[in-house]
Amino acid sequence: MSTDTAAPGTADVDIPLRAPRKLTLPRVVLHVFLTIIALAWLFPVAWAVLNSFRDYGYTSRKGYVSLGGWTLQNYVDAWQRAEFTKHFLNSVYITVPAVLLTLFLSSCMAFVLARFSFKFNLPLLALFTAANLLPQQSLLIPLFRLYRAVPLPEWMSDSGTLLNSYWGLILVNTAFQTGFCTFVLSNYMKTLPKELFEAAMVDGASIWRQFWQVTLPLCRPPLAALATLEVTWIYNEFFWATVLVQSGDKFPVTSSLNNLRGQFFTDLNLVAAGAVIVAVPTLVIFFALQRHFVAGLTLGANKG
Amino acid sequence: MAETDIETPVAGRAEPPAGGHGGLPRSRRVRRVTGGDRVVVGLMMGVPTLLVVALVVFPAIATVVLSFARWNGIGGLGTIQWIGTENYTNVFTNYPPFAPAMEHNLLWLAILFFLATPFGMFLAVLLDKEIKGSRFYQTAVYLPVVLSLALVGFIWQLFYSRDQGLINGLLGTTVDWYGDSKVNIWAVLVASSWRHVGYIMLLYLAGLKGIDPSLREAAAVDGASQTRTFFQIVFPVLRPINIIVLVITVIEALRAFDLVWVVNKGRNGLELISALVTQNVVGEASRIGFGSALATIMLVISLVFVSTYVVTVMREEER
Numbered sequence: 335m336s337t338d339t340a341a342p343g344t345a346d347v348d349i350p351l352r353a354p355r356k357l358t359l360p361r362v363v364l365h366v367f368l369t370i371i372a373l374a375w376l377f378p379v380a381w382a383v384l385n386s387f388r389d390y391g392y393t394s395r396k397g398y399v400s401l402g403g404w405t406l407q408n409y410v411d412a413w414q415r416a417e418f419t420k421h422f423l424n425s426v427y428i429t430v431p432a433v434l435l436t437l438f439l440s441s442c443m444a445f446v447l448a449r450f451s452f453k454f455n456l457p458l459l460a461l462f463t464a465a466n467l468l469p470q471q472s473l474l475i476p477l478f479r480l481y482r483a484v485p486l487p488e489w490m491s492d493s494g495t496l497l498n499s500y501w502g503l504i505l506v507n508t509a510f511q512t513g514f515c516t517f518v519l520s521n522y523m524k525t526l527p528k529e530l531f532e533a534a535m536v537d538g539a540s541i542w543r544q545f546w547q548v549t550l551p552l553c554r555p556p557l558a559a560l561a562t563l564e565v566t567w568i569y570n571e572f573f574w575a576t577v578l579v580q581s582g583d584k585f586p587v588t589s590s591l592n593n594l595r596g597q598f599f600t601d602l603n604l605v606a607a608g609a610v611i612v613a614v615p616t617l618v619i620f621f622a623l624q625r626h627f628v629a630g631l632t633l634g635a636n637k638g
Numbered sequence: 639m640a641e642t643d644i645e646t647p648v649a650g651r652a653e654p655p656a657g658g659h660g661g662l663p664r665s666r667r668v669r670r671v672t673g674g675d676r677v678v679v680g681l682m683m684g685v686p687t688l689l690v691v692a693l694v695v696f697p698a699i700a701t702v703v704l705s706f707a708r709w710n711g712i713g714g715l716g717t718i719q720w721i722g723t724e725n726y727t728n729v730f731t732n733y734p735p736f737a738p739a740m741e742h743n744l745l746w747l748a749i750l751f752f753l754a755t756p757f758g759m760f761l762a763v764l765l766d767k768e769i770k771g772s773r774f775y776q777t778a779v780y781l782p783v784v785l786s787l788a789l790v791g792f793i794w795q796l797f798y799s800r801d802q803g804l805i806n807g808l809l810g811t812t813v814d815w816y817g818d819s820k821v822n823i824w825a826v827l828v829a830s831s832w833r834h835v836g837y838i839m840l841l842y843l844a845g846l847k848g849i850d851p852s853l854r855e856a857a858a859v860d861g862a863s864q865t866r867t868f869f870q871i872v873f874p875v876l877r878p879i880n881i882i883v884l885v886i887t888v889i890e891a892l893r894a895f896d897l898v899w900v901v902n903k904g905r906n907g908l909e910l911i912s913a914l915v916t917q918n919v920v921g922e923a924s925r926i927g928f929g930s931a932l933a934t935i936m937l938v939i940s941l942v943f944v945s946t947y948v949v950t951v952m953r954e955e956e957r
Binding site for chain 2: 361364365367368369371372373375376378379381382385393394397398399439440442443445446447450456458459460461462463464465467468469470471472473474475476477478479480505506508509510512513516517540541542545566569570571572573576577588589591592600602603605606608609612613616617619620624627628631632
């Protein structure tokens, strides 16, 4: 990224190409248009937040196009009914190891790909990138069978197999995300000066030390961006959690929202409160680490 | 620029391979690779590769193989019967949800491709200019990107519900937007586009930022209009990003799953290939061969685009 943005050095054009900001008609139209779009895009989330604070009795009497009936009870009920304490913990058990493992394995892989020029580097990188993009459903059947066939000791999984265990979800998420991260990291590592490694070589540093003590500390920016992105993605992951976990008590939060739907009747204010609760971690990441999040998303698309 | 110098040592690639020495690094720069180092390098690339091969590549191949089989998935591998292309015949002639699923996937693609993606690009172009409040506008539009599609389904339920939804509340209608098989695909598509626009905008904005401003300045000096500058200069330069955006759009349309699954598990107007595959495996009757045939169709379509993507990206890589 940095290499691209460093380019503008066009000092020879000294005519101001953009007129100083005046309130011309096109500009006003542009702002009005963008404001409408922005508000329209925010509205669904705002509506969910708004209604999560409203009492069902009130909204069913007065209709949704009304104001009033404020309450916090939906949050209390949603938390209990959907057993969010348990499911948030499940999400943590899955997301944290999966992100750490993904970043670790992809850094290793990226280091080798960036540092050496084996002739299979490019095919391998291609394979990793492709693996990240395949539709998960097309791999489901063999994976499902495989997971059912792989035994795990009792202390690792009470189901006795990879199916229905945190381990299974951690592994599949890691396998899927490693491709993308490897790609981004190897691009970044290629921009590091080779002299660094030569110096380390001369000092007699082993490959592992060159990786762990020389390269990784320099990769903090992409690692931060990827960590932000991967936490969001794996936390949001829905498909694998739905099919590879069968007992309700192992579901991560995203899949546990269904508990808020009754069989015959659903209180949408309650669902809204649940949705807001589930969204909070990602929204916090979004607002607190926006820079990293955006950098992560665009790193893959832009070279370097 | 100085960066280009760093890339040059890779020129060694053009040399003939040193022979099958089990992955000995050929780079001149690595003079002494000790046995310990070799093990470390092997592990560093072996473990991730093994994981990806075991959990992605192998299942992909196995899906194709199993699509020619009849198997209930319960007995051992010995109980597999090979039946040729019968599963495919069944998918195409004897499986009512297949045609609607294909249609819905194509519709999904069409809406994303012709509406959501261009709109995201359009917003990116507007926001790429220095305008006041650009950050606010951007933030608002890509906020949905951090939400999972499953969650998006729940959030939009507040609009679409028959008795408690905002739309019916405002219009006085009694349509079950998620339930009525005539309209629910459109309802879901609106929700999906809502998220997709932000994603595309973000990717495209990054692409636009990477464009050398002197290109545009030159065009402006030549008196080209902004529209012309975009279509004739900026757009062609963004070719790699365009391809990535195209592929992401196709893949998203093909992978669409979460949203319909939370609404009604992909039935009754919301059939999608991905949902059909899932139903055939985790549903009541697990029809392994049949489900694999569906999955293979999905895999083949996606591979066309995935390989386009990979080739584009790898070409960038080689430069």
